[in-house]
Amino acid sequence: MSTTDIVLNVSGVSKRFGGLQALSDVGIQIRAGQVYGLIGPNGAGKTTFFNVLTGLYTPDSGSFALGGEPYTPQAVHQVAKAGIARTFQNIRLFADMTALENVMVGRHIRTQSGLLGAVLRTPGFKAEEAAIAKRAQELLDYVGIGRYAEYKARTLSYGDQRRLEIARALATDPKLIALDEPAAGMNATEKVVLRELIDRIRNDGRTILLIEHDVKLVMGLCDRVTVLDYGKQIAEGTPAEVQRNEKVIEAYLGAGHAAH
Numbered sequence: 423m424s425t426t427d428i429v430l431n432v433s434g435v436s437k438r439f440g441g442l443q444a445l446s447d448v449g450i451q452i453r454a455g456q457v458y459g460l461i462g463p464n465g466a467g468k469t470t471f472f473n474v475l476t477g478l479y480t481p482d483s484g485s486f487a488l489g490g491e492p493y494t495p496q497a498v499h500q501v502a503k504a505g506i507a508r509t510f511q512n513i514r515l516f517a518d519m520t521a522l523e524n525v526m527v528g529r530h531i532r533t534q535s536g537l538l539g540a541v542l543r544t545p546g547f548k549a550e551e552a553a554i555a556k557r558a559q560e561l562l563d564y565v566g567i568g569r570y571a572e573y574k575a576r577t578l579s580y581g582d583q584r585r586l587e588i589a590r591a592l593a594t595d596p597k598l599i600a601l602d603e604p605a606a607g608m609n610a611t612e613k614v615v616l617r618e619l620i621d622r623i624r625n626d627g628r629t630i631l632l633i634e635h636d637v638k639l640v641m642g643l644c645d646r647v648t649v650l651d652y653g654k655q656i657a658e659g660t661p662a663e664v665q666r667n668e669k670v671i672e673a674y675l676g677a678g679h680a681a682h
C-alpha cells in the first residue's frame with residue numbers, strides 16, 4: 423500500500439490539562455477503508471484525542487494530515503468541511519426536528535445556495551432542497567430507520583437515535599467518520615445491528631475511527647487498534663496483536679476491567 427492510502431495521519435499529539443498530561447505524543451495512521459479502534463480504560467484519553475481531532479480542544483503539540491493534505495482542527499463546522507464527521511458519546515441531535523430534517527442539516531454543509539438562497543427561496547434553492555431531502559431519505563433507509571423519517575428525533579429509541587447520528591454524519595460525505603462510543607447504552611440486539619451497519623459502511627468504502635468501551639465489539643470489527651493508558655499509546659496493531667500484549671492486559675486488569 424502506498425502513502426496515498428492514508429486517510430488520516432496524526433503524529434505527536436500532546437494535551438495537558440493543568441497538572442494532568444491527558445495525551446502524550448500520540449500518533450495514528452488510518453488507511454482508506456479501515457475501521458480503526460481507539461480503546462483504553464476510563465480516563466485513558468480517548469475522548470480528549472477525539473476532541474483534539476475534531477477541533478473542540480487545541481492540542482499543545484501535534485501534526486495532522488487528512489487525505490494527504492495538512493489539516494488543522496479548528497471550529498466544528500470547519501472540521502466537517504475538511505472531511506471529518508463525528509458522532510457524540512452523548513447523542514446530539516436536534517430533538518424537535520424530524521429524523522429527515524436532522525440528516526438534511528448534515529447535508530447542507532456540502533450545498534451551494536447558502537443562506538441567501540434559503541431566505542429568497544430561489545428556484546435553485548428549491549431544486550437543491552429536493553435533492554437534499556431525497557439523499558437524506560436514502561441515508562435513513564441505509565441505516566435502517568427510513569420508516570421514521572417524519573418522526574421527531576426525540577421520539578426515536580436510543581439505538582435508532584444513534585443510527586440517525588450516523589446517517590447525519592454520512593450526509594456530509596466525509597473522508598473519515600469518527601464514532602464516539604456508538605454502542606454505549608445499547609442492548610445486545612442493538613449492538614449486533616450496529617456492528618452490521620459499521621461493517622456495511624466500511625464495505626462501501628468509508629473509513630472509520632471508533633472509540634468504544636465494548637472491547638468485544640472493537641476486537642470483532644476493527645482492522646487496527648490503538649490502546650491508550652494514562653494518555654500514552656501502550657500498543658498499536660491488529661486486534662489479535664494488541665489482545666496478547668502484556669501492557670494491554672495489565673492496563674485493563676489493573677483498572678478492574680476484563681478484556682473479554
Ligand SMILES: Nc1ncnc2c1ncn2[C@@H]1O[C@H](COP(=O)(O)OP(=O)(O)OP(=O)(O)O)[C@@H](O)[C@H]1O
Binds near residue numbers: 442
Ligand atoms: N476539559 C478537561 N479539563 C480537565 N481535565 C480533563 C478535561 N477533559 C478530560 N480531562 C481529563 O483528562 C483525562 C482523560 O480523559 P478522557 O475523557 O479523554 O478519557 P477517556 O479515555 O475518554 O475516558 P472515558 O472512557 O471515561 O470516556 C482524564 O483524567 C480526565 O479527567
